[in-house]
Amino acid sequence: MSGLEAFRKEARAWIRENAPRPLWGTSGSGPFEGYFGGRKCEERDLDLLLWRDRGIEKGWTAPSWSKEYGGAGLSRAQEDVIHSEMKAIGVPRPVAGQGLAMFGPVLLEYGTHAQKLEHLPKIARGEVRWCQGYSEPNAGSDLANLQLKAERDGDWYVLNGQKIWTSHAHLSDWIYCLVRTDPSARKKQLGISVVLADLETPGITVRRIDLISGYSPFCETFFDDVRVPVGNLVGKENEGWTIAKAILGHERSSIGRSIARQPGSAQREVVARARKHLGITKGAIADPLLRDEIAALGMREEAFHLTLARIQQSAESGTPGPEGSVTKIVGSELKQQRYELGMKIAGMQGLGWEGPGFDEDDLQYTREWLRSRATTIEGGSSEIQKNIVSKHVLGLPEGKK
Amino acid sequence: MSGHEVPSLLLDDEQKMLSRTARELIRERAPAARLRAFRDTGDPVGFSGELWREMADLGWIGLQIPEAYGGMGLGFFDLCVVLEQSGRELMPEPFVSTLLLGTQALLLGGSEAQRKSLLPGVASGEIVLSIGYDEPSAPPGMPRPAVAVERSGDRFELSGERAQVLDAHVADRIMVLAATSEGGSTLFLVDPARAEVSVTRQHRMDGLNAAIVRLERLRVGADDIVGVLDGGASLLESVLDRASVGLAAQMLGASEQAFADTLAYLKEREQFDVPIGSFQALQHRAVSVFTEIALTRSAVLAAARAIDEKPAEVPRLASLAKSIASETFLLSAKEAIQMHGGIGVTDEHDIGFYFKRAHAAYMTFGTPSQHRQRWAELHDY
Structure with missing residues (x-):
């Protein structure tokens, strides 16, 4: 048995012993589901809280971070094993969110020791929740066009401008922001820096954005003469674009994976809706055309999960293939296909939207269908992902966009 | 299935080596352009028996055949490594007929005597096998008429015909599915050299070779039954599952080659003074093909692995692999033609052969919609 296989046995045993039974089968174990923590967290589910505490004590909220930073000092491969063992029984990770999935890994790579000591343990313990300040009204797909100004004033940066699509800013404590520190740089990518800000700093205003689903995970965050210590600069001034791209890489892979949920779950969900709304004739879903569409969805879901498994296997074997780049594209489209089909099945x-004549499941489903339109836009639209694959994987020459 | 329960979808070092070696030899000795030469010269065989035996000497033909019958005793997964490479150049050699149909039928249902008399010859490249059966995608009424059986005790008399029997024009043995009872069918081993058997070569658009096999009061005995009496349909279903996976591996290779040629063309062909690959309209189409190929590879490898390690998973994964590989190969070939522009629709360019084969393979062993229906049944909806 290899070392990793021995570790898998150990991880499996610990997780099955310590994950509270009511949480089993409730989660796809992605990085963005479960307990998000932070100072504003009002989570009351005792099982989630118990699982959080056990995870923190074991260092398995951030298994591959060193103990000094709140982790368990394990390898990335061991961390993948832990996550796959959680996924195997459908329990959430003990702590979820941007801090662990995206900001933490980047701070580990680019931050100073003091910054890591200050921020990482609080992330690993779920005490501080982070959000991302990337997009601006005029910097969406063309992210490098961002304009939020950070002007040096002694030991401070003074921030002025606006971020948009700052997911869950209203529930977060800190924001990691892309800011413009050199407006006169010869290329717009060159004058960008990464700065961290406590959202309670005077001058920051958070406003929620209603989506077509009626829900509001997104916010606009306004900066009006916000003073942030220069010690909150991550990496070097004006070299933030490299860091931004690294974070986006983490975002792509984590979005793809977080969409994945449990293998077969999309098919099961849609089949259940079909049984409820269409009925069964001689063991088969009564509408043969919709049944065919469900099978097509189920097959695609399976192929996607097998591809995620293959990507993970090749990463564990030390030779990651180029397929990772397609997970965001396929995963987000799959999610939309699932909801579109579920809506066709439900018919009238x-x-x-609310009120009598509709059951709770159907109302909820409609909201999620509406929300799913954003999956091919957020975290880099499918078109931007295709540009990236085209250039970096297929090696096609860059042209006019 | 969840994360860690997926068996390895990676090639080990020996399989990688096999893949590289096969690719090099096939690219050099068996380029897709041979299909044009076989067609235009009216080659009576339509493939190279010499190359087939050479590959047998390298151990590739008998890869999956047990050592007791002169093979290498490796898995179906290993065979798929070679099949993928054979697909890259659309090889017309008898992979499908002999290895994916005949050999699998013998391995799954053949008697010890049948295996002993035929498998060593298959492994050495001397024996070509095939099966005549009803394609799920054949129009109603085909074949005309079905093979009928008159039975007296242990003796059977077969009459009827099967069309598009792959490589039947050179096959040493052909297995024919015949109706032995109401609702029951049996697979019989037939020697085409017998006077009661006539074989008429057919010419298909895709360069694979086939023939019509006619049986006129052909007498066979219980020894000639492959599997059990009236058990032909379920044996054939298992054979076709394996054949679907093997064909999907060939389709994967063919999709990749058509895509690789297209990608190279996008980088070299210039219009408006720039490589056409710099146009976003074409880049995004190319990425879509790349994406489908990545998904297809995972499905094919998982299905191949299941044949060796998880037999209960074979039916649904075979349907998945056949379905997705069919769609991907057709997409890859159609997109290749479109992105090649005018040259892509000329006979001079090889890409047309990929398109023809893509359609033929799509129709073989069940279409994607037939496999989706089966998938739904297997998942109990």
């Missing part, structure tokens, strides 16, 4: 019962 999918038209409810």
Whole structure:
């Protein structure tokens, strides 16, 4: 048995012994589901809280971070094993969110020892929740066009401008922001820096954005003469674009994976809706055309999960292939296909917004269908992902966009 | 299935070596352009028996055949490594007929005597096998008429015909599915050299070789049954599952080659003074093909692995692999033609052969919609 296989046995045993039973089968174990923590967290689910505490004590909220930073000092491969063992029984990770999935790994790579000591343990313990300040009204797909100004004033940066799509800023404590520190740089990518700000700093205003689903995970965050110590600069001034791209890389892979949920779950969900709304004739879903569409979805879901497994296997074997770049594209489209099909199946019962005549499941489903339109836009639109694959994987020459 | 339960979808070092060696030899000795030469010269065989025996000497033909019958005793997964490479150049050699149909039928249902008399010859490249059966995608009424059986005790008399029997024009033995009872069918081993058997070569658009096999009061005995009496349909289903996976591996290779040629063309062909690969309209189409190939590879490898390690998973994964590989190969070939522009629709360019084969393979062993229906049944909806 290899060392990793021995570790898998150990991890499996610990997780099955310590994950509270009611949490089993509730989660796809992605990085963005479960307990998010932070100072504003009002989580009351005792099982989630118990699981959080056990995870923190074991260092398995951030297994591959060193103990000094709140982790367990394990390898990335061991961390993958832990996550796959959690996924195997469908329990969430003990702590979820941007801090662990995206900001933490980047701070580990680019931050100073003091910055890591200050921020990472609080992330690993779920005490501080982070959000991301990237997009601006005029910097979406063309992210490098961002304009939020950070002007040096002694030991301070003074921030002025606006961020948008700052997911869950209203529930977060800190923001990691891309800011413009050199407006006169010869290329717009060159004058960008990464700065961290406590959202309670005077001058920061957070406003929620309603989506077509009626829900509001997103916010606009305004900066009006916000003073941030220069010690909150990550990496070197004006060299933040490299860091931004690294974070986006983490975002792509984590979005793809977080969409994945449990293998077969999309098919099961849609089949359950079909049984409920269409009925069964001689053991088969009554509408043969929709049944065919469900099978097509189920097959694609399976192929996607097998591809995620293959990517993980090749990463564990030390030779990652180029397929990782397609997970965001395929995963986000798959999510939309699932909801579109579920809505077709529900027919008129999918038209409810609230109130009588519609059941809770159908109302909820409609909201999620609406929300799913954003999956091919957020975290880099499918078109931007295709540009990236085209250039970096297929080696096609860059042209006019 | 969840994360860690997926068996390895990676090639080990020996399989990688096999893949490289096969690719080099096939690229050099068996380029897709041979299909044009076989067609235009009216070659009576339509493939190279010499190359087939050479590959047998390298151990590739008998890879999956047990050592007791002169093979290498490796897995179906290993065979798929070679099949993928054979697919890259659309090789017309009898991989499908002999290895994916005949050999699998013998391995799954053949008697010890049948295996002993035929498998060593298959492994050495001397014996070509095939099966005549009803394609799921054949129009109703085909074949005309089905093979009928008159039975007296242990003797059977077969009459009827099967069309598009792959490589039947050179096959040493052909297995024919015949109706032995109401709703029951049996697979019989037939020697085409017998006078009651006539074989008429057919010419297909895709360069694979086939023939119509006619049986006229052909007498066979219980020894000629492959599997059990009236058990032909379920044996054939298992054979076709394996054949679907093997064909999917060939389709994967062919998709990759068509895509690789297209990618190279996008980088070299210039219009408006720039490589056409710098146009976003074409870049995004190329990425879509790349994406489908990545998904297909995972499905094919998982299905191949299941044949060796997880037999209960074979039916649904075979349907998945056949379905997705069919769609991907057709997409890859159609996109290749479109992105090649005018040259892509000329006979001078090889890409047309990929398109023809893509359609033929799509129709063989069940279409994607037939496999989706089966998938739904297997998942109990």
